[in-house]
Amino acid sequence: DPVAVVALLNELGAAPSLTMIIAGESLLNDGSAIVVWSLFFGMYTDPESATSPMALLLRLVVGGVLVGIACGGVMMFWISLASRKLEHNDTTIQVAITVA
Structure with missing residues (x-):
């Protein structure tokens, strides 16, 4: 869970750049999952196209x-x-x- 990791990094006083990298990677993963799900859902609902x-x-x-x-x-x-x-x-x- 990236939210827990970011909270832990903040508690430990980690560098802000590391926290930003973890948060950005999480957003990228979420966006990729939405795109992949949309693609497969489109192929499932209309296999002809x-x-x-x-x-x-x-x-x-x-x-x-x-x-x-x-x-x-x-x-x-x-x-x-x-x-x-x-x-x-x-x-x-x-x-x-x-x-x-």
Whole structure:
């Protein structure tokens, strides 16, 4: 259970980068499981169509990358805007924007 591992790492005072790697790996595993389940469910419900699951996989991969780039660009803009307006790096605002 990655939640328990992250909590244990926080209690032990492990490096934040290690905690971030464990949490990111958990999210990647969850996303991969959803994609694989969707592909097999599509093949089960419509065995005649072999291209439909591949089209879904391509759409999810390309769409995920594009949405990630767009969201990352918006967040970078907001963080730079908040830093410029305040004329200093306010980490609380930057973290709040990142979490939002």
